[in-house]
Amino acid sequence: MAVSLDTLTHSEAAAPAAPAPQAEAALPPENRLSMPVQSLRRWSSEEERRFTAPGLYRVPRFARLFVFGGAAALTVYGAWEMYQVVSVSRTTALQYVLLALFTVNFSWIALAFTSALLGFVALLRRPPAPEPYPGALHARTAIVMPVYNELTARTFAALQAIHESVDATGLGDHFDYFILSDSTQADAWVAEERAFMAFRERIGPGARIYYRHREKNHHRKAGNIADFVTRWGGAYEHMVVLDADSLMTGDCIVRLAIAMEADPDAGIIQTLPLIINRNTFFARLQQFAAKVYGPVIATGLSVWMGRDGNYWGHNAIIRTRAFASHAGLPDLKGRPPFGGHILSHDFVEAALIRRAGWTVYMLPDLGGSYEESPPSLIDLSVRDRRWCQGNLQHSRVITASGLKLASRQHFATGIASYLASPLWLLQLVVGIVLVLQTTYIRPEYFTREFSLFPVWPRFDPERALALFGLTMGILLAPKAFGLVLMLLDSKGRRACGGAFRLVISALIEVVLSALVAPILMLIQSGSVFQILLGRDTGWNPQRRDDGSIPMRDIVRRHRWHTAMGVLAGVSAFLIATSLFLWMSPTILGLVLAIPISWLSGQLTAGLALKRLGLLMTPEEHAVPPIATRANALQRELAEAGFDDTDALVAVYENERLRRAHEAMLPPQPSRPRGQIEPERALAQAKLVEAETLEEAVSWLKPKERMIVLHDRALLDVLSRLSRAEAVSPP
Template sequence: MAVSLDTLDAAKTSREHGARDLEAQPAPVGATLSAPLPPLPPETPLAMPVQSLKVWSRKDVRKPVVRRPRPWLARIFVFAASIGLTAWGAMEMYRVVSVSGVTALQWALVALFTVNFSWIALAFTSAIVGFLALLRGRRPPPVPTSLKARTVVVMPVYNEATARVFASLQAMYEEIAATGLIQHFDFFILSDSTQPDAWIAEERAFWALRERLGPQARFYYRHRQKNVGRKAGNIEDFVTRWGGAYEHMLVLDADSLMTGACITRLAAAMEADPDAGIIQSLPLIINRNTLFARLQQFAAKIYGPVIATGLAVWSGREGNYWGHNAIIRTKAFADHCGLPHLSGKPPFGGHILSHDFVEAALIRRAGWTVYMLPELDGSYEESPPSLIDLATRDRRWCQGNLQHSRVIGAAGLTWPTRQHFATGIFSYLASPLWLMQLMVGIVLVLQTRYVRPEYFTKEFSLFPAWPRFDAERALQLFGITMAILLAPKLFGLILALVRGSIRRASGGGFRLVVSALIEVIMSALLAPILMVIQSGAVFQIIAGRDTGWNPQRRDDGSIPFRDIVRRHRLQMLLGVVTGVSAFMIAPSLFGWMSPTILGLVLAIPISAASGMLSMGLALKGAGLLLTPEESSPPPIATRANALMAELAASGIDEASAVRAVHDDPVFRSRHETMLPSAPRRKRGEIDRERAVAEAKLLDAESIEDALEWLHPKEAMVVLHDRALLGLLSGLPARQDAVAEGAVAAE
């Protein structure tokens, strides 16, 4: 029997009234799944006005409550020393090429070398500051025994593995509860998921989490039908609807994990500093087992604190924000961090992708401080499991950082803020600049070997223009450059060796040194591959190609070999052509370029090995690339992994969303209460996907038909529409439909 649109709208309206009545009823204490707490608390809106990048007035800057000196001495050292090193490097390169005059190509080589050298010089001087600060020792603040303000822990998710997300949230809740301060914290899961199975799995996991922890656990869940503004828009939607209820918000990523001590310390630090707008922790990588991920995990633990501490020291309270594992003053964020849309189309226009840098810049412009506490332990994250996964994430970050070229000149920004933007932009421009330097070097050697000098030029000259090099000085400059490049890693290794607890937990001194050598060798092989990948990304963005926003793969596992070949075949071909050409030009050039050539030629096997779980576990079994968090896992990581295994075993992530809603009337009722009130359809306006979904449901004789016929977008429409859910719920299972047909035939 056909059902009219008016009948469906009437059914939908009836369900909407029922849902609103249910939400309006107070939930009794000790409510169970049969009478759950409302999925969302009452809204407490905060205005979040869009900020201007062109107009700014100094009178709008708040005056600090506590005046603190800026770290001028550290800044002078870092930048003066890096400028001095860069000037020395430029002069040495000029002396290398100026044996018999300097040609235009040689000037280009000097310029490219100078720009590239300045990048590693700044990293070197900043690492010195971090190394000295860590040698003196930096103690974390004490764990608080009391708090005053309310903090909300927000977890934005986008088509993530539900078991991982909800296991981490429960583990963090239990950790905070163990501190005795859980009454100061609420938890929000902010879903932007666009896949029906992921969305419904989140809702089912949410209600199951409510049942496990009881009504005293203030967990809430909100799903947006359209992920406008992506993650930044997700956070903005929360702030403008519920932000007024919380003084602070702790922003997480889907792979974040933080101990109760770390979270409460951040909350206490924010309460103790009335000028703090954002306080960033230093997340360490854990739970990684593939070769590539274990390399990143080792580097983050051994070298990361040196680099992060140096940055924290010279940045002072004009630091940066990395988008997660940080606590934010909610009202200040709402007042000053409304992101504008950049004019034009992506990749340089539209939504701001790397929103965290811009939010830090805007809140800092208003007079609030932003700083990092790298000495605060208990902050963790995960990393991409393979080189290809890193490249996928890196492509989005590259576009976001290059987009900052539209923001770096915004009115009112402090110069440390502009430096953060410049550093982020150059972190990706460095790859094409390095590639250009290599190409210019090859052309110069080719010119030296094969191009005959022109003795009779138009301009009078006693000698021909013939590019020559000081080989001995060039070798010395290369050695010093490599030393400066590797120095931050050496600083981190020294600190790990002199600290007995880290040394022992990393397998002992010998294994620690061997692990560092493995990491350096692998980094050298991976560097030219990443250079080509990032150069390609930069060229694509300049050409106007948008990256989109794909969810990050976070599991351990290899990638099909054919996909690896497809992604890296051009890099391998480039390595072969470059190697043959370099050897034909001059064996010395081939030797000089051999690290770059080797990495490119081996791009396919290196990428394949990077995602191998077996290779990573083999090194782990040999006691190599170990970290203290791996030798003695933090209790919260052990608990989260156990919970994740339990949730994964339940099959919640593999279940069909449509079947889950159809088969469970109790869950379907709760799902309907979580849907926003849909605007009434205007006469004459027909939503194509809704009409198709309705037609398929009307034609379906069983739930199996619906499962087979509904495409993902149509399934999303059904799951968002109370009237269509009514049609779905009335579909029998196939065996029931067959039985009914037989009875009718009789």
């Protein structure tokens, strides 16, 4: 029977339900902190705090001189060699353009080379063994996990494994846990609540595990963290910020807390997350590269950055009051993609905290910090599109008043990392045009300027070949440094399958990276052009599971890349065989874009390499216990079916869940009489007209389902519906 419209009065809709008993509360009492919005235009040096322990802060001047001075010297040398290549005869304007593009692009890889070389030298000296734990910690730390339409089996399994690992250290009483949901899908929201209730039951009485869902995901993840800080941050000296795919051992978390307590000037301490649990072909490539090459790059950054470092948004510990006082992000004037809220908030938060006199640094040798990676090339490009917009948006922040030079360098590096792709593409196009001009266009013998010879672009082929070799050597050197270090590490070498398999794995990674590079170049170039044209990326949830993508989606995404590869190959072959051979890696990568993208997401290909002992990492040879535990818990939670159940059906069938859900809803503000919310009115009308739960579920659209779940009165109407009678089979 349908519910009468008269049964849903205005007073019922406005009156909040009685709060749940304190013992069952999903959240602790609020302990608020003020988080003022920071100005990017005004800053006085008098606002910067003075170090409490100045002896801990040292500017790594020699390291910075080595990295930036060395990169500058290499760039000058490369530019001079390129000038010699193009100045065999009178240099044309187009050749000067090629020289300028080469110099800019070469400077980028030269900086990466000198930074990695610094990391390589630093890692040759083995770090000392970690010190034992102190008897006790003195401060309280919140471990916060923001989630956004994630699979609960994954996120809650990881959080429980972290909880158990922290407790095993004997210092678990110093940590509380918060699941901070920004989910906008009804099924994900209710699944989180069910998993949260089950999590608390598994832990038992006194579990300091809390859950909060925001009705509006204002400012995305940055706003999610800011909401926690302003409402509960006053109760905690520190917070460890996770991502939904993060996994951190109790040893790692406790050591972060120890480091923070030992350094009264530390604002953020960042770890180096390693990639684990990946099995698709592309994800295994990333996992292998992160383990073998990542430490070299991260250590180099850590050495020259010192305590003027950066923050990557997760797997880090933050001093809560420093964050509240100085990391309130302003909205940028104008509309997205360059205006609005700041997408890549982590870089900006680190810069503002450093501006205020707190240090930011990384501990790259601290083990036990893990994350996952996108399972395919297309998934990587989706995430990369958002990162591209966020980094280009930093062009509005890099000139902010009072920022440290190192912070501006971090912004510049992020911007350059995405501008590099269109610049390399432009350099490639200019090079093709020059070869075309040399081959097909006749010289102009009678120019306006007197000359005994025609203006004819010429090149020095021997110097060009030598410069190409130098460029490739500098480009591949960071990979070689990481490979050498792993070969020197007997334990790590054996865990990667031995020296032979390790070298073969590195060759596979280099070849596949070379084939993927031109595809990513076009993807990133397209992203940059879209952003410059004003197209906003939005914020879509990430696909984290292993799995393939339908071939039609792959073809649709890469058909233009393939077409450009075919066109470039035919054109280069018609112009000159030597040009075709020189461009063959780029041409091959683009022509094979569709099969490469398909292969990247294949689980069978990744597992086949794993069986052969290729692309192995030490974490696969000896799986970290916390990863084993998280995987086991994930299987258990998956069997519970929280992610597979319709949200409205779950709330309807389980009265305890419905009451807990209503208790977790914030009080609803009373609606002024006469002001009707159209979407709520439509959802209400559908519920009133529905005679069965099944009708209501089928009629309500996604946004209307969220409205119902946010409204206690509409939930009451839902609970009064009857179930459709099951039809017996003949």
